[in-house]
Amino acid sequence: MIARFDPLLPIAEVLAEIGRALEAGPNLVLEAPPGAGKTTQVPLALLDASWRGDGKIILLEPRRLAARGAAHRLAAHLDEAVGETAGYRVRLDRKIGPKTRIECVTTGLFLRQLQGDPELKGVAALIFDEFHERSVEADLALAFALEAQASLRPDLRLVVMSATLDGAAIAALMPTARRITSEGRAFPVTTHHLGDDSATWIEKQMAAAIRRALADEAEGDVLAFLPGLGEIRRTERELGGLADAIVLPLHGDLPLSDQDRAIQPDPQGRRKIVLATSIAESSLTIQGIRIVIDSGQRRVARFDPATGMTRLTTTKVSLANADQRRGRAGRLGPGTCYRLWSANSERALAPQPAPEIIEIDLAPLALELAAWGIDDPSNLPLLDPPPAAALAQARELLRELGALDPSHRITAHGRAMAELGLHPRLAHMLLIAKSRGLGALACDIAAILTERDIIGGPGRSADLGERLELLQSGGGDRGARARIQQAAKDWRRQLGIAAERDGSRSEAGSIVALAYPDRLAQQRGGKGQYRLASGRGAELALDDPLSRESYLAVATLDAGQKSARIYLAAPISLAEIEVDFASLITSAEQVAWNAREEFVEAKRERRLLALVLEEKPLQKPDPDLLRAATLDGIRQMGLDVLPWSNTARTLRARVAFLRRVLPEKDWPDWSDDALLASLPDWLGPHLTGMSRRAHLDRLDLHAALTDSLDWQQRQALEQLAPTHLDVPSGSRVPLDYETAEQPVLAVRLQEMFGATETPRIAGGRAPVLLHLLSPARRPVQVTQDLASFWKGAYKAVKSDLKGQYPKHYWPDDPLIAEPTARAKPRPR
DNA sequence: CTCTCCCT
Known part of the structure; x- marks a missing residue:
């Protein structure tokens, strides 16, 4: 026979102190390493406390195995059978009797109890074992218990036990708690x-x-x-x-x-x-x-x-x-x-x-919070708050499932989901399936998805239907099958469903999609490659028989870097999708630039989120949408795709020149970036009837740019930055605005005789850069100061030219000479 | 180069 208290266990040294601490105040933090004996000795010590009255002690364990194991060890210390003074409760299994005062309970099951009875009637103490594991359930259960203690049950004792724990952090949650430390016992x-x-x-x-x-x-x-x-x-x-x-x-x-x-x-x-x-x-x-x-x-x-x-x-x-x-x-x-x-x-x-709360799917936590009536978790005594992004995502999901109203309050449907005690997606699936007369099938599917796989080993198919058949035929792994059947039976009991099966394997897809509408998948490209309704890619293992299917309702997958791996799914037909998700299906005209074929594609699309269920070409697309799509195409291809004529190029250069020398005037910015940004304004009106790249060749860019200037700007442009200048010889010589910073006037030297100063433009603000040429248009001199040239360098240039072009007219005094576009001036 | 563990 085992003694009720074992004086050799390290915890024995602090049991009296634990007793005194809980007489003095309701809360205690006990740090004790494995082997200290805390799991059995602490509950037994509390059994004798005067404050307990006839109340129960609940020992919270993270695992079913641990809860049952603790109950057995407690019973052995009490020299009783399990279910007398010490008992346990886990899902689908309990050994509790009228005499039971220590209940070993899994934390998950206790959360359901607490949500139903926040007062914890008949409970004197809660002991959180293995709290250092920091499961979301233990974190939440402690937070809720602290709240219940503060508002309803000041006498409730809370003991947090942990092998290793940041004592200071937990002390902040439980400000009045005593802290006691015990040694462990292990071999070196x-x-x-x-x-x-x-x-x-x-x-x-x-x-x-x-x-x-x-x-x-x-x-x-x-x-x-x-x-x-x-x-x-x-x-x-x-x-x-x-x-x-x-x-x-x-x-x-x-x-x-x-x-x-x-x-x-x-x-x-x-x-x-x-x-x-x-x-x-x-x-x-x-x-x-x-x-x-x-x-x-x-x-x-x-x-x-x-x-x-x-x-x-x-x-x-x-x-x-x-x-x-x-x-x-x-x-x-x-x-x-x-x-x-x-x-x-x-x-x-x-x-x-x-801690788990940092890393996992928070949909179950969000539903617990809502059921507890909490909107803002920062008011809860939690060691680590749930990450905001993940919580927002979880609440959005619950709203889509109808569990929360827009202000995050729980709905009746949400309450029913919470009471079922499984992931909110699956709880929703059970409730809706039941209303469609397929509740039993849904219970089997939920159990397959939550329990260990009935098919083991490599090479197994992702097909949920195979599992459903194994359940009925009695095949597959025996242990897994038994648990699946037990879980399904329990949910059928909770939902009041008498039938064992009310639907066939072919209906599995439409059931699964109730839980995971965002994981509806449509085949694309290669075999086994799918697109999910969420927009992500997903794939089946090579040669999975399921890869014949056009549409899948995917239940479990692992999000890889690029493509998610599908582990469990069931086929679903387009007709079923159309009926079940009518409210999610949108029909819209899609007018968009097709970058590969370089034209505007106009079609009517029926979509379910990211999936295109059907598309038809559109006969008469809205001209505004058409124009916008063409503009989008030009943006993607760049300005170089447009037919830039010389006059259009020169026009841009002239305006750029005026913008530079007359910054006080509002000359528009016609740089590539600015023109791309203002494409709809200046090019939009000229795109009528243009829907493919080849059509763009018809554009007159000079006209388009000119049209974007007002009347005064157009007048000023001609005056201030003319395309040509009249030179003394009477010729109209083109100005080059593009090759240099300043506009270049390339003109034969002889045509400039008589001109005393360099010609200026931009209202006299800017002299042109003269490229003086030989009669054969070879460059002779570059200058911006014609007066100095005549006085200085002209003399040497003249003798050179005379040697090369002896028949031409090379006067000594260029200022009074007659300009000419020919070899010599016409005789008078 | 085919999924960690646990629970309501």
């Missing part, structure tokens, strides 16, 4: 750091470490922690056959019989190497372990508000995780732990894992 574990090696695959490192451990340690089984299934399989392959040892994988997807094989000692007495995910960190205890090898990695689910999907990522463990893993080697006696990292890089590890 020798730690070897094997160093950082990012160049070698983790599987190779792990295999090498396992071989080394088997060689170094003469006895004891090995527990190796890896992030996931893939790493476990590859490490297994890497190890090959080991003499006298067996390798056993252990992960959550394994049938229970295989899990048991990994947990029990080998019947043939061989050494055992268990390759495990973090399932072996706290949920399962494996017998015979003396050696732990830790990869230092773990896989976590992160919710991405941008996609509304969850993504699995591999991250480094926290120090608390690593220590918890190491502790698994010190259960039987002194142990050994190998860490696949260095003592140095260990200092960079986070002390604790991120």
